[in-house]
Amino acid sequence: MTPTLLDPAQTAARLPYPLLVSELAALLKDSSVQAPPRVVQPLPGGGSLFVMPALDARTAITKLITFTPGNAAAGLPTIQGDVVVFDVATGQRRLMLDGPTVTARRTAAVSLLAAQRLAPNTQGPMLIVGAGVQGLAHLEAFAEGLGVREFRVASRRAASAQALVHHAQSLGLNARMVFDADVALADCPLAVTCTPASAVVLSALPRPDGFISAVGAFTPAMLELSAALCQHFAAKGSIFVDTADASHEAGDLLQAGLDVSRIATLADVIRQDMKKPAGPVLFKSCGWAGWDLAAARAALAV
Structure with missing residues (x-):
């Protein structure tokens, strides 16, 4: 064959x-x-x-x-x-x-599934930090899967951010470029970080109804979120990971000193039919062949 x-x-x-x-x-x-x-x-x-x-x-x-x-x-x-x-x-x-x-579509779909099951507020606006392939995939996935109509796009390269904004507008969505992701987070109950994960790109504290999917870092040496932000979610909200492999791959969480092996996975959420938790939610995705x-x-x- x-x-x-x-x-x-x-x-x-x-x-x-x-x-x-x-x-x-x-x-x-x-x-x-x-x-x-x-x-x-x-x-x-x-x-x-x-x-x-x-x-x-x-x-x-x-x-x-x-x-x-x-x-x-x-x-x-x-x-x-x-x-x-x-x-x-x-x-x-x-x-x-x-x-x-x-890789792009299944990663965005994993974030979407996590948001559907865990996000306190799915109305948007949604902040996208990183305007590459993953940024585009997450924009399309959340527009289609959650009906999000309004987006904010932050990127180190203004041309990339503007290109993603124009793509969103071509789909009939409301989108605009922002220059400070931390400032924009205050207006966005949904957010995703999908950068090369070579430096912290988000450090502001989330809204009480905030949901962040962090997908850029997938090795212990990589990170996108500040240690203080990760620790805030651990103390005042909830953290979930995509799989148990995150216990040795989730650089954001490991560098924040968190015990990732004790964090619930997306499989736990689905198999146990968990209810949405109270407070802000961080979903850390590292990738998996499954x-x-x-x-x-x-x-x-x-």
Whole structure:
């Protein structure tokens, strides 16, 4: 069987956000899912090679991507690669999905699922810190999945922020660029940080009804949120992580001195049908091959 090779647009078409969110929730209840720790191999020059396998009773995947943060300055993609999808029963390749597209959409869908289940106030406006691929994906996901109509965009590069604002406006959304993310946070019950995570980009305290999804940092050395902000959520609100792997990957939380192993995961929220907690909520997402498996399941279903 010749696998179907999908380009970025074809991959995106197979991963509509409502279906992705549904598959993510279903996967967290599926006892057949296995996802061993990912292999992260440093590359000369500061990049990394990621090898991420996962499987359930019917489907197996491997995501093979490179992450090259230095590419951003040259206008090149920071994430490149593919997701290969296999049939478990026959071992045949079924699909080859565009890796960056899968990564962007499944990450935004995980944030969306967390917001649907945990955010005290889902009305918006929403602050997006970081106007790259993930910023765009989160804007589209929250507009489609939560009906958010108003956005604030902050970025180190004004041109990137303005480009995302123009894209939002082309979708009929109300969006504008802001120069100080900390100041803007006071007006935004929803926020996402999706930067290269090389420095703190958010340190202001959240609103009492605030929800922040922090997705940029996925190693112990990376961070986007100040230690004081993370500690505030621990003392006055709630913190959740995407998976237990965050206990050794969530740089924001680890550098704040928090015991991440004691923090509830998104699987706990779904399996225990947790009610929304009182007070502000921080959701820390580090990534997991299981999310890519959910995307593969969605792509096969379309």
